[in-house]
Amino acid sequence: MVGVFFLIICWFRRTSLWKNKSKAQQDFEAILKSHGSLATKRYSYLEIKKMTHCFKEKLGQGGYGSVFKGKLHDKCPVAVKVLKETKGNGEEFMNEVASISKTSHVNIVTLLGYCFEGSKRALVYEFMTNGSLEKFIFQNEADLVEDNLQLSCEILHQIAVGVARGLEYLHRGCNIRIFHFDIKPHNILLDENFYPKISDFGLAKICPRNESVVSMLGARGTIGYIAPEVIYRNFGAVSHKSDVYSFGMMVLEMVGGRRNANVNVDDTSEIYFPHWIYKRLELDEDLALRSIRNEGDKERIKQMVITSLWCIQTNPAERPMMNKVVEMLEGRVETLQFPPKPYLFSPSRSPCPSSPSTLIP
Incomplete structure (x- = not known):
C-alpha cells in the first residue's frame, strides 16, 4: 500500500512539473510566433555542453x-x-531572443543561437575579444602601473560614437523599435579593435515603429543609469529618451574613469560626478582628467562631456534624439551649445519607490 501511495505522489509531482515546463515552453513559442520566424539556430543543451567543453572556461x-x-x-x-x-518563466530570456534576433548592425552584438530545453536556457553570442567596457574604465590607480589598460581619448570617443550609432539603429533603424533600458559599461562589449557592440537585451521593450512611448508596471534598469521618468512618472513619459539618459551617464563615466555616484574630491565628501564636471565647464576650468594628454584630447573630452550633459537633462523633451547625439559627437566642438544646468538626478541620494527586484544591478 505504501509503495502504491509513493508511486501516486511521484506521478503527481512529475505531472505538475511537466505542466509548468509545458506552460513556459508555450509562452516561449508564442513569443517567437508573435515576432515571426527566427533565423537564429536552436541548440540542445548537450550541444551547449560540447561547445563549451563542459563549461570549462568562464568569462x-x-x-x-x-x-x-x-x-x-x-x-x-x-x-x-x-x-x-x-529565472522563473524565463521572461528576460524570451525577451532577449525575440528582440536581438531582429537586429543586424555593426554596433549590436550578434546572437548566433539559443537553447531552451526544460529549465536549461542559454544564449550563444559572437565572441568579443576585449570583453566589456567596464573593466577598462573602472580601475584603481594601482592597476595602471603599466598603463596598458587605460583607453586613449581617441578610443573613448570611438566607443561613444559606436554606441550612439547602435542606439540610433535600435530606435529608428530596424523594422521595429527597441528600447534597451540597460545601457551601461558592463553591457558594452569591445572587439579586438575596441569597436563597441551593445549587448544584453533582457530588459528591452519592443514596440511598433510608429510608437515612441511605452508603458511599464515598474522601474527597470541599473541604479546610476536609470532616467528619472522611469522611476518617477511625473518627470515625463517613458520612451526612447530614457536610453538617451543612460547613454549620457555612461559616457560621463567613460570620461571620468569613475562611477558617477561615487566620487571623492579632495577626500572631503562624496560628490556626484555630473555636478563636479558641469561646474568645471561652467567656470571654464581645466577638467584635470587622467586621460587627457594633449590639446586634441581636450577637444574630444569636452565634446563628449557637453553632449552627455545634454543627454542627462531631467526633462526628456530637452534631451536630443540619438541621431542628433551622433551629429554632436562627430561635429566640431565649437558648434555645440552649452547645455542649461539640469536638475541633476542622483539615484544614490533619491529614494526609489520601486521594489529592489525591479532594478537589475
Whole structure:
C-alpha cells in the first residue's frame, strides 16, 4: 500500500512539473510566433555542453548566470551565456531572443543561437575579444602601473560614437523599435579593435515603429543609469529618451574613469560626478582628467562631456534624439551649445519607490 501511495505522489509531482515546463515552453513559442520566424539556430543543451567543453572556461558572472567561452563546429569562438535555473518563466530570456534576433548592425552584438530545453536556457553570442567596457574604465590607480589598460581619448570617443550609432539603429533603424533600458559599461562589449557592440537585451521593450512611448508596471534598469521618468512618472513619459539618459551617464563615466555616484574630491565628501564636471565647464576650468594628454584630447573630452550633459537633462523633451547625439559627437566642438544646468538626478541620494527586484544591478 505504501509503495502504491509513493508511486501516486511521484506521478503527481512529475505531472505538475511537466505542466509548468509545458506552460513556459508555450509562452516561449508564442513569443517567437508573435515576432515571426527566427533565423537564429536552436541548440540542445548537450550541444551547449560540447561547445563549451563542459563549461570549462568562464568569462564572467552576474545576477543572470555565467558566461563561458566556446567554439562552434567550424572552430569559430563564441560566448555562451547560461542563465540560472531560478529565472522563473524565463521572461528576460524570451525577451532577449525575440528582440536581438531582429537586429543586424555593426554596433549590436550578434546572437548566433539559443537553447531552451526544460529549465536549461542559454544564449550563444559572437565572441568579443576585449570583453566589456567596464573593466577598462573602472580601475584603481594601482592597476595602471603599466598603463596598458587605460583607453586613449581617441578610443573613448570611438566607443561613444559606436554606441550612439547602435542606439540610433535600435530606435529608428530596424523594422521595429527597441528600447534597451540597460545601457551601461558592463553591457558594452569591445572587439579586438575596441569597436563597441551593445549587448544584453533582457530588459528591452519592443514596440511598433510608429510608437515612441511605452508603458511599464515598474522601474527597470541599473541604479546610476536609470532616467528619472522611469522611476518617477511625473518627470515625463517613458520612451526612447530614457536610453538617451543612460547613454549620457555612461559616457560621463567613460570620461571620468569613475562611477558617477561615487566620487571623492579632495577626500572631503562624496560628490556626484555630473555636478563636479558641469561646474568645471561652467567656470571654464581645466577638467584635470587622467586621460587627457594633449590639446586634441581636450577637444574630444569636452565634446563628449557637453553632449552627455545634454543627454542627462531631467526633462526628456530637452534631451536630443540619438541621431542628433551622433551629429554632436562627430561635429566640431565649437558648434555645440552649452547645455542649461539640469536638475541633476542622483539615484544614490533619491529614494526609489520601486521594489529592489525591479532594478537589475
